[in-house]
Amino acid sequence: MPDTSWIEFAAAVGEITDRDPSELTPEMLIIGDLGLDSFGLSELIVSLIVDFGFDELSDHLDARNWDLVTLGELAAEFAARSLEAARTEFVIDFQE
Amino acid sequence: MALRPITPNDYAMLQSLEMSEDLEARWRLRGSTPSPDQWSQGFWSQVLAQFLVVSTREERPLGIVAVYQPSMKDGHARFAAARFPPITRSPTMMLGIGLFLNYVFSHWPFRRLYLETPAYNLEQFTAAQGKLFTEEARLRDYYYLNGRYWDQVTLQITRESWQARAERVLAAERRATRRVVLSMPGTGGSDA
Numbered sequence: 001m002p003d004t005s006w007i008e009f010a011a012a013v014g015e016i017t018d019r020d021p022s023e024l025t026p027e028m029l030i031i032g033d034l035g036l037d038s039f040g041l042s043e044l045i046v047s048l049i050v051d052f053g054f055d056e057l058s059d060h061l062d063a064r065n066w067d068l069v070t071l072g073e074l075a076a077e078f079a080a081r082s083l084e085a086a087r088t089e090f091v092i093d094f095q096e
Numbered sequence: 097m098a099l100r101p102i103t104p105n106d107y108a109m110l111q112s113l114e115m116s117e118d119l120e121a122r123w124r125l126r127g128s129t130p131s132p133d134q135w136s137q138g139f140w141s142q143v144l145a146q147f148l149v150v151s152t153r154e155e156r157p158l159g160i161v162a163v164y165q166p167s168m169k170d171g172h173a174r175f176a177a178a179r180f181p182p183i184t185r186s187p188t189m190m191l192g193i194g195l196f197l198n199y200v201f202s203h204w205p206f207r208r209l210y211l212e213t214p215a216y217n218l219e220q221f222t223a224a225q226g227k228l229f230t231e232e233a234r235l236r237d238y239y240y241l242n243g244r245y246w247d248q249v250t251l252q253i254t255r256e257s258w259q260a261r262a263e264r265v266l267a268a269e270r271r272a273t274r275r276v277v278l279s280m281p282g283t284g285g286s287d288a
Contacts, residue, residue: 016137038179039224042190062097062151062158062188080172093122 005079012078016047025063026072034071041066048078054082097158097192097269099147104136106148110160118181121184121241122217143226144173149192153272159189161196163209175209176251194265197258208252214239215247228257232238252261 006026014021014096017034030036036044045061056077099241102110111132119129130138140146146162159179164175177196179189200206210232213221221229229251237245 034122036221037183038185038187038190038220039222039228041185042187042194042265043223045191047189048263049268050264050273058268059271061191062156062186064186066185095105 005021006072007060010061010071012048012052013044020079024071026070026075028071029067030071030074031067048074052078054078054081092096097149097272098155099161099192099195099196100150100155100157102146102148102160105280106157107132107136107139108141108284109157114243122214123178126239126241130224144220145203147196147199148191148212149196155262156185158186158192161193163196163200166204166206169229171205171207173206173209175200175211191265191269194262195269197253198262198266201255201258201262208254210252211253213243213249213251215249216241218249221251225251228261229253230257234247254286 004086007021009039010021010024013019013024013034017040019034023050028034034040045057048057056079058072113119114125114135115129122136124138141164143162143164144166146160146164148157149159149161150157157180159177161175161177163173165173177189177193179186197209200209211229225231231248232252235248237249238248239246
């Protein structure tokens with residue numbers, strides 16, 4: 001059974017790329033399998049950052065070989081981001 | 097990423113890139129090899145603004161953007177962009193183009209920017225067509241390359257089509273820049 005972080009990430013990517021999230025798998029290549037070109041990829045990146053708070057994604061944008069990046073790799077980073085964001089919210093709540 | 101002004105120190109690198117196998121057919125020279133003097137004159141001919149797109153952390157050149165042949169009276173200009181090898185498909189150049197479009201539409205009251213490209217370059221604009229770019233005109237069999245003739249396609253970006261996307265692109269860029277600043281030594285942040 002897929003974990004909740006993958007389900008959340010696939011839902012986000014499905015919404016951005018106009019695909020059924022159930023058709024997405026962690027092994028899929030972002031460019032080769034989703035068929036995104038540079039513009040489509042930038043739309044995906046902008047949406048993940050702006051709409052889903054995936055700011056960490058901006059750290060190594062031009063250092064990655066996007067031809068080789070899979071959805072599973074990004075999903076793992078996305079999950080880590082969610083954990084970090086939850087920790088930050090907890091600290092803020094605690095301090096307040 | 098950021099926009100960096102071009103200096104004479106960049107000329108050798110730029111001329112070499114422009115004549116490289118990756119760019120020579122796609123960029124303005126299309127096979128010709130002008131002298132260094134001719135090259136530098138042509139490089140700034142009718143240019144209104146031209147920048148390198150560089151990575152924010154390393155200042156590594158990722159590509160070049162330019163607006164040229166402006167018609168202030170009619171409110172339009174030509175626009176050009178090229179991504180440097182070895183980068184293939186990457187979101188960074190598109191985000192750099194976003195910064196440049198914001199610069200151009202902020203500084204001049206252009207209604208439209210036109211991008212003229214051989215049809216063999218069009219696949220780079222597939223996803224952007226209908227969203228950021230729309231095809232405005234096509235000259236049949238205009239360019240010769242590799243034994244056949246190719247159409248010249250004119251794409252246009254209107255101020256409205258840019259403004260519809262500007263806020264989100266600039267928001268992403270601001271958040272990326274903030275992370276770079278926070279990760280710098282002495283700013284109290286940590287490198288992610």
